[in-house]
Amino acid sequence: MHGPRNLDTALVRTFVAVAEKGSMTAAANALHVTQGAVSQHVKRLEDCLDGALFERRGLRLTALGERLLGKCRRLLALNDEIVAETAPVAGRGVVRLGVPYDLVGTLLSPALKAFAEAHPHAEIVLTCASSPDLRAALACGRLDLAVVEEPSGAASGECLAVERLVWAGARAGSAFLKRPLPVSLVADTCAFRPAVLSALAEQGLDWRVVFENGNIDATRAMVRLDLAVTAWLAATVPADLDILPADCGLPALPSFAIGLHGPDKGAASAARAMADFIRRGFSPRRQAA
Numbered sequence: 299m300h301g302p303r304n305l306d307t308a309l310v311r312t313f314v315a316v317a318e319k320g321s322m323t324a325a326a327n328a329l330h331v332t333q334g335a336v337s338q339h340v341k342r343l344e345d346c347l348d349g350a351l352f353e354r355r356g357l358r359l360t361a362l363g364e365r366l367l368g369k370c371r372r373l374l375a376l377n378d379e380i381v382a383e384t385a386p387v388a389g390r391g392v393v394r395l396g397v398p399y400d401l402v403g404t405l406l407s408p409a410l411k412a413f414a415e416a417h418p419h420a421e422i423v424l425t426c427a428s429s430p431d432l433r434a435a436l437a438c439g440r441l442d443l444a445v446v447e448e449p450s451g452a453a454s455g456e457c458l459a460v461e462r463l464v465w466a467g468a469r470a471g472s473a474f475l476k477r478p479l480p481v482s483l484v485a486d487t488c489a490f491r492p493a494v495l496s497a498l499a500e501q502g503l504d505w506r507v508v509f510e511n512g513n514i515d516a517t518r519a520m521v522r523l524d525l526a527v528t529a530w531l532a533a534t535v536p537a538d539l540d541i542l543p544a545d546c547g548l549p550a551l552p553s554f555a556i557g558l559h560g561p562d563k564g565a566a567s568a569a570r571a572m573a574d575f576i577r578r579g580f581s582p583r584r585q586a587a
Contacts, residue, residue, distance in 0.1 A: 303346060307377050310370045312339035313351060317359060317367050391568035396425045396432035396444035399484050399514040401556070404534040405459075406445060409579030413572050420568040427512075429489035436559055442569040443560035445576065447489045447531070453555035458580035461531040463490060463551040465542040468524035474546050478504035482526035485512045489554070494529045497549035531556075556580070 315325035316336060326333045344351050351363035359367065397406055402424070414422065425435065429446035436444045450460050467474050479498065483491055488510070498505050508526040509517055520526045521539055529551055535541055542548060558576060561569040 305346065305373070306342070307374065309339045309343040309346070311374055312336055313343050313363075314367065314370050314374060316340060316352070316357065317363065320357060322357070391419075391566040392421045392423060393566075393568045393572045394423045394425070394440065394442045395572060396427065396435055396441040396446075398429055398432070398445065398447055398489070399426050399512075400530055400534045401445060401447075402426055405556070406576065406579065409575045412579070413575040416575070417568065417571055420571070422572075428485045428487040430487050431485075433559065441560070442566070443558065443573055443576075446557050446559060447554045448557060449493060450553045450555040453557050455557035455559040456577075458556045458558055458577065460553050460555050461533050463493065463529055463554050464532045464535065465527055465546065465548050465551065466521060466530050466535045466539045467527045467542050468522055469538065469540050471521075471524035471540070473521075473524045474527050474542055474548055478506045479548070480508045480526040481505050482509040482517045482520040482528045483507070484510070484514050484517050486510045490529045490551075493552050493554075497551055501549040503549070 312325065312329060312331075312335075315328050316322060319325045319328060322333050322336050326336045329336070340351060347362070347366070349362040350360050351366070352358065353360055402410075410422070410424075413420070425432070425441060427435070429448065432441065432444040432446050435441045445458070446455065448454065465474065473480055481494065481498075483494070495505070509520050517526075517528055518536060518539070521528050527542065527548070531554060532541060544550065558573060561573055
């Protein structure tokens with residue numbers, strides 16, 4: 299007894315190409331194979347089906363070829379549909395991304411939106427925290443990649459941009475004149491905190507903490523109500539706040555680098571794709587610098 303015969307879809311594809319192109323040469327060009335390979339494929343399929351598919355003069359379909367052409371097209375369509383559904387999708391997977399509070403809704407939002415649109419099969423798990431906390435999370439494997447802020451002279455990772463750290467206050471506010479100076483920083487682990495306190499100490503200015511509780515909206519509200527000043531990167535200062543001028547009596551602050559940490563070589567394709575989108579998002583800032 300003979301078992302079922304299995305059709306080779308490569309042979310079927312060649313048969314359909316020859317039938318549609320009406321030429322061995324044209325079919326070979328379309329399939330990126332040699333004309334000899336096309337001829338062999340047709341012969342092998344005919345042997346499998348125990349019948350000629352083409353009349354050799356003029357490559358006209360035989361009665362068997364006419365009868366099978368439509369079914370072969372459907373077979374290939376089903377094959378391609380199965381392959382498409384099971385093939386790996388570029389950017390598929392989960393991306394565990396860490397971003398500082400002040401960057402997620404400002405400099406990083408275009409890159410996140412573009413990535414989500416280009417990779418709808420990817421899932422973004424976003425963690426917002428201070429830069430030191432993000433570096434710790436990355437080191438222990440809780441994140442795939444992180445964008446962090448560090449003093450430009452001590453930055454690590456891949457530098458995406460260098461931005462000025464500035465004082466920000468309420469529109470036409472006076473909180474910057476008060477002593478001790480009321481300061482609101484997002485968290486006690488804020489990357490800017492050591493630089494801000496060092497600058498104040500060097501100038502001999504007394505200060506007091508108004509808010510440090512990990513909520514950027516609360517810090518913004520305190521500053522907008524003229525209850526405190528804060529320090530932010532110039533490019534991230536909200537439109538409803540003022541960047542305080544150099545002659546306001548507060549010390550100058552250092553520049554900070556925005557760096558990309560990760561993903562490592564073994565990271566999922568989604569994490570690597572996200573990193574590329576972040577790089578492209580910061581590219582105009584690097585070129586301007």
